[in-house]
Amino acid sequence: MAKTLSQEEINALLRAARAETARDKGTASAPRFSRFVFGKASHISKQQIHDVAQTHEVFTYNLKNRLSAYLQVTVEVSPMSVDEVPYSEFIQSVPQQSYIASIRLHPAHSLAILSLDLPVAFSMIDLMLGGNGKAPPPERHTTEIEEKVLQMVLDIICEELQAAWRQVVEMNFAFDQTQRASDLFRLMPPYEKILFLSFEVRMPEVFSTLSMAFPAAASSLLLRRLGKLGAHNTGATPKSRAQIRQCLESCVFDVELTVPPTRIRGKDLLGLRPGQTIVIQHRTSQPLTLNVAGRKMFSGYPAKNGIQRSAVIEEKFAVPYPAERGNL
Numbered sequence: 001m002a003k004t005l006s007q008e009e010i011n012a013l014l015r016a017a018r019a020e021t022a023r024d025k026g027t028a029s030a031p032r033f034s035r036f037v038f039g040k041a042s043h044i045s046k047q048q049i050h051d052v053a054q055t056h057e058v059f060t061y062n063l064k065n066r067l068s069a070y071l072q073v074t075v076e077v078s079p080m081s082v083d084e085v086p087y088s089e090f091i092q093s094v095p096q097q098s099y100i101a102s103i104r105l106h107p108a109h110s111l112a113i114l115s116l117d118l119p120v121a122f123s124m125i126d127l128m129l130g131g132n133g134k135a136p137p138p139e140r141h142t143t144e145i146e147e148k149v150l151q152m153v154l155d156i157i158c159e160e161l162q163a164a165w166r167q168v169v170e171m172n173f174a175f176d177q178t179q180r181a182s183d184l185f186r187l188m189p190p191y192e193k194i195l196f197l198s199f200e201v202r203m204p205e206v207f208s209t210l211s212m213a214f215p216a217a218a219s220s221l222l223l224r225r226l227g228k229l230g231a232h233n234t235g236a237t238p239k240s241r242a243q244i245r246q247c248l249e250s251c252v253f254d255v256e257l258t259v260p261p262t263r264i265r266g267k268d269l270l271g272l273r274p275g276q277t278i279v280i281q282h283r284t285s286q287p288l289t290l291n292v293a294g295r296k297m298f299s300g301y302p303a304k305n306g307i308q309r310s311a312v313i314e315e316k317f318a319v320p321y322p323a324e325r326g327n328l
Contacts, residue, residue, distance in 0.1 A: 044082070044083065044084035044195070044223070048223055048226065048227075049082045049083075051223075051226040051227075051229075052082045052195070052197070052222070052223075052226065053079055053082050055164055055165070055167060055168055055222075055226065056079060056164055056197065057079075058163070058164045058167070059160050059161060059163070059164035060077045060078060060079055060199060062160050062163065062164075063077045063156070063157065063160045064076055064077040066156050066160065067153070067156065070152075070153075070156065071124060071127045071128070071133070071203075072127070073127060073133060073203060073204055074203070074204060075201065075202070075203055076200075076201070076202040076203075077199055077200070077201055077202075077210070078199065078200050078202075079197075079198075079199055079200075080198040080199055080200050080209065081196070081197070081198045082195075082196070082197055083195075083196045084193050084194070084195055084196065084219070085193070085194065085196050086190065086191050086192065086193060086194070087188045087189065087190055087191070087192045087193075087194050087213065088190035088191065090113070090194055090196055090211075090213045091181075091184045091185065091190075093211070094115045094181060094184070094211065095115075095117060096181065097117065097118045097119075097141075098115045098116065098117055098118060098181070099115070099116045099117075099118055099121040099141075099142055099147075099150065099178070100113065100114070100115050100116075100178070100179040100180065100181065100183075100184065101113075101114045101154055101175065101176070101177065101178050101179060102114075102176040102177055102179050102187060103154075103158060103161075103173055103174065103175060103176055104172075104173070104174045104175075104176045105171060105172070105173060105214075105215070105217075105218050106171070106172040106174075107170075107171075107172075108171065108215070108217040108218040108221065109217070110215040110217045110218060111176060111187055111188075111215065112173075112212060112213060112214045112215065112218065113179070113184065113187065113188075113212065113213040114154070114157070114210070114211070114212050115209075115210070115211040115212075115213075116201070116208065116209075116210050116211075117208030117209055118137055118141070118142070118208075119137045119206045119208055120201050120203060120206050120207070120208040120210075121142065121150055122135075122137040122138065122142075122146075123135075123137070123203055123205065123206050124150060124153055124203075125142070125146050125149050125150055128149050128150075128152065128153075129149065133203065133204065133205065134204070134205045137206075141180075142178075147178045151175055154175045155175055157210075158173035158174055158175055159173070161173045165222065168222060168225045168226055168229065169221055169222055169225045171218065171221075171222075188213075188215055192215065192216055193216050193219075194213045194214060194215055194216065194219065195213070195214040195218075195219035195222070195223075196211070196212070196213055196214075197211070197212045197214070198210065198211045198212075199211075253292050253293045254292070254293055254294070255290065255291070255292050256290070256291050257288050257289070257290050257291075257300065257302060257311045258288060258289050258290075258291060259280055259282055259288055259289075260282055260288075260289065262280045262281040262282065263281070264278065287299040287300055287301055287314050287315070288300060288301065288302065288311075290311055290313065296317055297316065297317055298313050298314075298315065298316050298317065299313075299314050299315045299317070300312050300313045300314050300315075301314065
């Protein structure tokens with residue numbers, strides 16, 4: 001038998017239904033917010049990725065040659081990826097079984113982080129201690145003695161990084177100390193954007209990944225200099241050349257008509273007196289040199305224009321451009 005609801009029970013059910021409808025409407029109209037991660041606000045462009053990868057081509061080539069010679073085995077180093085990510089993402093990508101070290105950067109006054117998978121690290125240590133590098137890696141982290149041995153490889157990596165970056169910016173790299181995974185959180189703010197580079201390292205029996213994280217202080221400097229180099233290498237546009245020409249047209253330059261050097265004996269120079277004439281070893285039929293701002297640009301002959309000296313231009317010389325400087 002169906003239960004008959006009283007008027008009070010019906011009113012209570014209606015009030016509950018209205019309240020539920022109001023909550024739904026409030027939820028639908030309320031703005032939805034999500035956390036903004038500043039570390040992901042911008043990403044490295046494709047052109048910057050290309051420039052960074054090109055800068056480190058020299059690094060990979062020289063590193064594999066030096067490690068092969070030092071370890072007396074064939075070592076292959078090849079680039080894998082270039083990216084700009086928050087530091088927290090880099091920490092999450094570091095495998096548990098990794099050798100981690102910090103690298104001091106100057107003049108950035110900051111630390112870069114290097115991560116090398118333990119199988120390759122133990123193989124290198126074995127080779128440096130006289131082994132063949134083919135023993136199975138132990139299921140543990142490196143000891144203090146092993147870390148001291150591996151530091152020799154870190155020094156080589158730092159030297160080759162410094163040589164590669166020197167093409168763009170002066171930056172000194174030096175081994176700082178070995179780090180544990182638990183220490184990574186205190187080295188940089190978690191949302192700081194870092195330049196993340198990874199390389200594949202292959203040896204006869206093992207292969208793994210070499211990863212590096214460069215702080216914003218160093219990566220922004222590198223990217224800015226690469227941008228300037230790219231703008232410089234593209235050359236001036238017709239519009240910019242016209243603007244430069246317009247500016248040069250209003251500039252004032254020192255111009256001089258000079259006689260080529262001649263040789264006179266010291267006795268003749270000591271005997272010179274006002275009113276005397278010296279013979280310069282230059283024929284009147286030969287032109288003189290017209291220098292502009294100290295550079296040889298024209299040849300010509302002296303002439304007279306009213307009460308002023310003048311020059312009749314005969315020939316324009318090809319003016320070589322000065323050598324480009326390495327640092328901008």
